[in-house]
Amino acid sequence: MKKWLIFASVLCLVFVVAACGSNSKSNNSGSDAASSTVADVVIKASSWEFDQPEYHIKKGQTIKLELIDGVHGVEIEKTNVKLTQNKAKTITLDAGEYEIKCNIPCGGGHSKMSAKLIVEAA
Template sequence: MRKILLVSVVAALVMIMAACGSNNDKSGNANNTPAENTGTAAANEIVIKASNWKFDQEVYTIKKGEATTISFKSDGVHGVEIPDLQVKLTDGKSKDVTVNDAGEYELHCDIPCGTGHSKMIAKIKVE
């Protein structure tokens, strides 16, 4: 009986750690020009890569007013959200955006991924 209880608890923990995410795939923002991924490549691209509780860079830089493809790749169960740009991506997805306002925009993992989830924060710097 104890083995069954232990196996059930472990299975529940594994499912919690794996987390399920949304496949919502939105782009653009109210203050900037929204752009859907239309199949035509933007002149610039950044690739955001996520692994165990971190992004591969602390700051990603794009140019103000230029179409940029934001791509996301993950080595686990992660997603990326840039709330101020209304961008939300899952593994293997990308969006074309044009940001007309210089500044810094926070991005974070939007899929609960374990103990380091709250530290998965980086920035998009628009120059």
């Protein structure tokens, strides 16, 4: 009778340990997903336009360029900020309005590719 009790308590322990183990595993995968960098603002470029006429960002946030089709780049006029495909960049510009344009000759509509970037104070 005593043997059964010991066996049962050992079994319980095994279950508790197993449950703890699986819990910590799922916690780890959760933090992995959170640590991957996500841009605050994504500028999507296609031939020949940016997906929005105006992008709002707070100082210190990151912007990222995504290409839908064609090959384009982003340049913020009167600054040295340039973006290439799928690269994220943290914006440390002073609050204000900036003009963004495509800086890669991409064909017929290249000169029409412009938008506004509004940087708000952090």
